[in-house]
Amino acid sequence: MNIVIAMPEIFLLSTICLILLLDVFLREDCRMITYLLTQVALLATALLAYGAMDGEKTTGLNGMYVRDDLAGVLKISILLLTFVVFVYARKYLKDRTIWVSEFFLLGLFAVLGMLVMVSANHLLVVYLGLELLALSMYALVAFNRDDGRSSEAAMKYFVLGAIASGLLLYGISILYGLSGKLEFAEVLTYVSSQNVLENIPLLFALVFIVAGIAFKFGAVPFHMWVPDVYQGAPTAVTMFLGSVPKVAALAMLLRVLAESMGAAQPGWAQLLLVFGLLSVFLGNLIAIAQFNLKRMLAYSTIAHMGFILLGALTGTTEGYSAALFYTITYAMMAAGGFAILILLGREGFEAETLDDLKGLNERNPWYAFIMMVFLFSMAGIPPTVGFYAKLSIIQAVMQAGYLWPAVFMVVMSVIGAYYYLRAIKMIYFDKPEQTAPIQAELDFNILISVNGVLMVLLGLFPSALMGVCSAAMVASRL
Amino acid sequence: MLGEYLPILVFLAVGFGLAVVLLGLGLLAGPRRPDAEKDSPFECGFPAFEDSRIKFDVRYYLVAILFIIFDLEIAFLFPWAIVLDTIGVFGIVAMGIFLTILIVGFIYEWKKGALEWE
Numbered sequence A: 001m002n003i004v005i006a007m008p009e010i011f012l013l014s015t016i017c018l019i020l021l022l023d024v025f026l027r028e029d030c031r032m033i034t035y036l037l038t039q040v041a042l043l044a045t046a047l048l049a050y051g052a053m054d055g056e057k058t059t060g061l062n063g064m065y066v067r068d069d070l071a072g073v074l075k076i077s078i079l080l081l082t083f084v085v086f087v088y089a090r091k092y093l094k095d096r097t098i099w100v101s102e103f104f105l106l107g108l109f110a111v112l113g114m115l116v117m118v119s120a121n122h123l124l125v126v127y128l129g130l131e132l133l134a135l136s137m138y139a140l141v142a143f144n145r146d147d148g149r150s151s152e153a154a155m156k157y158f159v160l161g162a163i164a165s166g167l168l169l170y171g172i173s174i175l176y177g178l179s180g181k182l183e184f185a186e187v188l189t190y191v192s193s194q195n196v197l198e199n200i201p202l203l204f205a206l207v208f209i210v211a212g213i214a215f216k217f218g219a220v221p222f223h224m225w226v227p228d229v230y231q232g233a234p235t236a237v238t239m240f241l242g243s244v245p246k247v248a249a250l251a252m253l254l255r256v257l258a259e260s261m262g263a264a265q266p267g268w269a270q271l272l273l274v275f276g277l278l279s280v281f282l283g284n285l286i287a288i289a290q291f292n293l294k295r296m297l298a299y300s301t302i303a304h305m306g307f308i309l310l311g312a313l314t315g316t317t318e319g320y321s322a323a324l325f326y327t328i329t330y331a332m333m334a335a336g337g338f339a340i341l342i343l344l345g346r347e348g349f350e351a352e353t354l355d356d357l358k359g360l361n362e363r364n365p366w367y368a369f370i371m372m373v374f375l376f377s378m379a380g381i382p383p384t385v386g387f388y389a390k391l392s393i394i395q396a397v398m399q400a401g402y403l404w405p406a407v408f409m410v411v412m413s414v415i416g417a418y419y420y421l422r423a424i425k426m427i428y429f430d431k432p433e434q435t436a437p438i439q440a441e442l443d444f445n446i447l448i449s450v451n452g453v454l455m456v457l458l459g460l461f462p463s464a465l466m467g468v469c470s471a472a473m474v475a476s477r478l
Numbered sequence B: 001m002l003g004e005y006l007p008i009l010v011f012l013a014v015g016f017g018l019a020v021v022l023l024g025l026g027l028l029a030g031p032r033r034p035d036a037e038k039d040s041p042f043e044c045g046f047p048a049f050e051d052s053r054i055k056f057d058v059r060y061y062l063v064a065i066l067f068i069i070f071d072l073e074i075a076f077l078f079p080w081a082i083v084l085d086t087i088g089v090f091g092i093v094a095m096g097i098f099l100t101i102l103i104v105g106f107i108y109e110w111k112k113g114a115l116e117w118e
Helices: A002-024 A030-052 A069-095 A102-118 A124-142 A147-178 A183-194 A200-217 A225-232 A235-259 A264-287 A293-312 A316-343 A365-379 A385-399 A405-431 A442-461 A462-474 B002-029 B059-082 B086-109
Strands: A059-060 A065-067
Touching: A002 A030, A002 A059, A002 A065, A002 A102, A002 B086, A030 A069, A030 A102, A069 A102, A069 A316, A069 A442, A102 A124, A102 A235, A124 A147, A124 A235, A124 A316, A147 A183, A147 A225, A183 A235, A183 A264, A200 A235, A200 A264, A200 A293, A225 A235, A225 A293, A235 A264, A235 A293, A235 A316, A235 B002, A264 A293, A264 A365, A264 A405, A293 A316, A293 A385, A293 A405, A316 A365, A316 A385, A316 A442, A316 A462, A365 A385, A365 A405, A365 A442, A385 A405, A385 A442, B002 B059, B059 B086
Parallel strands: none
Antiparallel strands: A059 A065
C-alpha cells in the first residue's frame, strides 16, 4: 500500500466532493464561485502532478497504480487543457442561459477518470477510469436535454460506447483466461513467452482490445459515432470531447498496448496500420464533402487520429514520442478551433456552417488571423506546429521501415489541405453574411491569443515540448 | 465433439424451412385485397386515440435509480460486516470513504429536490 502515488487523484476527488456540496448551498447568482473553485482545483492538481515527477517509476496500491514521468506529462497536459477549455466554455454557457454548475462538475469527474486511466498499472483500473470518463461524457453530450439533436447524439454515443466497452472487456477477459494475470508487468511476462502470431486465442484477445481502443480514438472503422456526436452536442461539449479525451485515449494505447503487450507489437501493429491508413484516407476525403463546420472538424479529427495510430504502431521510442507530441498539440488546436466557433455564436444562434466563417477578417482581423493559424496547423503547413507534428510522425514511420504508408500519409495530407484552405479562403476573401459584433471577455481573449501564438511558437521551437515527450518515454522505458 | 450438436442443426434447419414454406404459401396462394380500413392502425377495434411517442413522467425511474444505489450499499455492507474482525482498521477506513462519497451524493440529490414527489 502506497497511496501517496495517487495523491493528485485523491486531492481531485476530495475537491470535487467539496465543490459538489458547496454548490447546492449556493444561490443561483453565485455560480461564478463554483466555476472559480473548479479552475483552482484543476491548477492545484496539475501542481501536485508536477511535484510528483521525479524520474522514477513507482508502483503502489497493490501494484494497480503507477507513477512515472509519462503519467506526469499526460496528467499535466490533461489538466491544463481542461482549464483552457472551461474558460472557453464559460462564454458559451453564459450566452445561452445554461450557466449551471453540472457542466463543470461532470467535466471534473471526466478529468478524474482520465487521470486514473493515465496512471493505471492494471487492466481493470484502465477500464475503471475509462468508464468514469465515458459516463460523464454521455451526460455532457445530452447536456442540452430539451434539444432533440443533443439527446439523439448522446443516445448514439451511449449505445456505441457501451458496445465498445463490451469489446474491450471481452478482450481483457480472454487475455485473463489465457494468462491468469491483469497487472501490466505480469501480462508482459506472459506475452513475451508466447509466439504471438501463432497463438490464435491471444490474437483473438488482441483484436478485441485494439477494437475497444480504436473506438475511443474514433478511428475507422469505429468512427461512426464521431460526426453525429460532434454535431449534436453543444459546442462547448464538442470542444471538450474533441480535445482532452484524445490525450487519455493515447495514454490507454501506450499503457495497454505498448507497456503491457509490447512483445505482441507485430500483432497489433498490423491492426493499427490498417486502422490508421483507413482513418487518414476516409477522414480527409469525407471532410471535403462537409458543409457543417462541426462535422468537418469531426472528420478532420478522424484523419488526425489516423496519424497518431500510425505513429504509435512503430513500437519505437521515436514513434511513441511523436504520437504524444502530435496528440498534445492536436488537442490544443482542436480546442482553439472550437473556441472560435463559440466566439462566432451567440444566444439563439449556433455558428456551425462554413457560411458563418465568411468575411471573418472584415468583422475582426485578429480572430480571423488566429483561426487561420489553427486551420494551417491542422493542415500541417509550416511554420505552425501541425507541420512539425506530422513531420515527426512520418519520420518515425519511415525509420521503422514503413515506406509506402509514409508516402500515403503525405499524399492524404495534401488532399486534406484543400478543405482547410477553403475555410481560410472564406474567412479572408468572402463578404460577411453576419454583421453582429464579436465580443468576448478579457480572459477568453487572452487565452485564445496565447493558444494561437503557441501554435506558431511551438512550430518554430518544437524541441522544448518534443524533449519533454521523449524524456517521458525514456523514463517509462517505452 | 461437434457431432453432438447435430440435432440442434437439424432443428434449426427444420424450423427455418417450415417458416419459409408457411409464409411463402400464404404469400403466393392467399387472396390479397387491401383497402384503407384494413391498412389503418387500430387499438382493440377502435381507431388509434393518440400518438404513442409522448413525453411521460420519469419520476418512477428517478426513484428506482436512487433506490438501487442505496440497495447496493446494503449489499456491500453485509459481507463487510461479516469479515470485519479479519480486515480490521483498514476495512473500517475503506468503508468510511465509500459511505462518505455516497453521503455527498445523497446530500446533493436531497438539495436538488430529487426526493420530493410533487
